[in-house]
Amino acid sequence: MNSAPRLLSTWFDGQSPRSQVCELRIEGSELVLSLVSGERRYPMRQVRWAERRSHGQRQSELPDGSLIQHADAGEWDAWRQASGQREGAVVGWMQSWRATLVAMGASVVFLGAAWTWGVPWLSRTLAHQVPHSLEARLGEQGMQQLDRLFLQPSTLPAQQQHALRERFALAVQRAHPRGDAPPWQLSFHGSKALGANAFALPGGYIVITDELVKLLADQPDAIVGVLAHELGHVHHRHGLDLMVRASLISALVGVVLGDASGFLATVPATLATQAYSRDAERDADAFAAQLLDRSGVPPSVMVVFFERIRQQEKIDENEDADDRAALPIAISSHPDHEERIRFFREWQTDPARP
């Protein structure tokens, strides 16, 4: 066994900063440390070996708290190799530029996959795990906040409200005769801030503004369609879904940027929720079209809704154009509208359901 490679090195006992000369060799499963004062033996498994790097000295920690320190890194690595010791896979990986580039590519692929599939899947799954009672409370709190900030009591006659509610209830009843529609609660509100609008909150709270009801006063079926679209959001639990998604994206960005920057981290979260919310609109449209179709209303009634909304946007833009300098702020010109109108116009009855 005396043929084992030896290395002259420096040893610190952990009590005093005084260094001592030592000679190292590996005998079987033991590291043998020869000092002037005698020999010390340590089980190889209990030694915390220095990781190989191209810069810096080598420090290996022994189980009794003492330390071997070797200034010449190359000499140390050569001795380790000559003694037949192998290093961890990760250490070798970090020393190779090729492996690093592979790791970089893999990170990009992983992030892309997480963004496209992982996060949507996880947030959808998590959103559906949340109990209904909790979701309802979340919606209730949201309702209270909106009520305080943006909503005024409705000025529509109670009769009209009742008629619309009945009409929607009947449509839902017809489309879901087995009662598998999500529970919902419809309320009418005036809103100066939101204009002609409708939205759904977690827990089935659906709000439609007086302005939108007036816009579609002669098209009650289109109002049913709008409400069905909102019920689609409730059905897919989009509110919770988007909330979880935004958090997951922020967490992901936090991991990548680490301690680099806080304010950069909020940008991708906003972008992601925008991209995802377009998908959510599509899902809700599909739900609405199906509901209308099953309750005996042609989904193409929704075309009127989109056209009137677009008209109103044009009027708003013209009004704004006078007092606003022509800044290129309005970049997006709602290409979605065309696509959505086509979707409702070209809706085909589900062949599986005659």
Place this chain on the structure above:
Amino acid sequence: MAQHSEFEATEVLPDSRLPSSEPAHPLDIRFTGSGSEYFRIWIVNLLLTLVTFTLYWPFARARRLAYFQNNTLVGHDPLGFHGDPWKMFRGYLLMLMFGVSYWAVSNFAPTLAWLPLLVLAVLWPALWRASLQFRLRNTSWRGVRLSFTGDLKGAYLCMLPFFIPVLLMGMVFGAVASATQGAEPGAAGAMFAAATGVLVLATTALAPWLLARIKRYQHGGYAFAQEHTRLHAGVGAFYGFSIRSMGVSLLCTALLAGVGAIVAAMAGGFSGAALVMLPFLLALAYLVFPLVLVPYTTSRLQNLLWSNTRSRRIRFDSQLRFGPLVRLTAKNWLFIALTLGLYWPFAKVHTARMRLEAMQVSVQGDVNAWLAKAQGGDKGILGDAAGDFFGIDMGL
């Protein structure tokens, strides 16, 4: 610095006990880390952290700390890092649990969001001390572990004044809200604004004193062998630092305002100019403040702290200069932007080198004769045990 004079009287006492025969010799600090190597470490760590859903994070952190410490040479000996990643893993799980529960509470029951914040605030001083202990105990030089000797009571006492403004804020707002019930909204708004203004002023006036308290606790707790450090900088020095920093930020603001005025004058009364100018000025502010103010405060605070930290036989000195740090920061930012962030590890290494190599340690007498008392482990104080069990490390 002029502020030292008020403390000279206390310094004479311990110093006079030193044997004058022992010569002081300086130990240079050098940093041998390389950007390209840290880049590889960073990328591989990133991939492993991603594919393990962040569970690898403490292991990555241990490797990163070991890299930075092993490449910091004091005299000719590197610092060692001995943190056990598995212990850090436990601490990470604890923090993760806390983060997730905070997220859940603030999203599902926003009215209760103050509860986890309160818990964190109450635990904060203990966590801070535990992480200082963990870092110091797991750092060694020439085989001897450093330690942090600040006690739990001290940690709470030095942070206590932080809670007072928060409490005051709550009380004042409560009082204003009840006093203005029924009054017209304009009056309530004015009272809120006045109360906020007073509180902000008071907090600004007290902030340097708070900083001094915290830093005195922190820099008064470092120990190596028989040496225990103290921070010999008075509150006045911290006020001086804060006033100068404020002056620099005012100067930056004046500069921005000047540029704005010149451009506005050149555009000449054109009404759209103000609209175009605003985003431009904001972008400039985003650049100027981190590029000037951050390097200024970083360099001045490091110099203030480390030039005044010493024990009986150890003296630190820091001469980090503002100009080179500004140039380095500007260069780092430029390259980070050009490489879409890939330059970040290089920037980190370069900054660490400049900050570390601006420091010097001088030691009186023969270090080899020093002896570490039996440290750590056997003390058995709950805080120690918890800090060590969970390997709590908050990246200070």
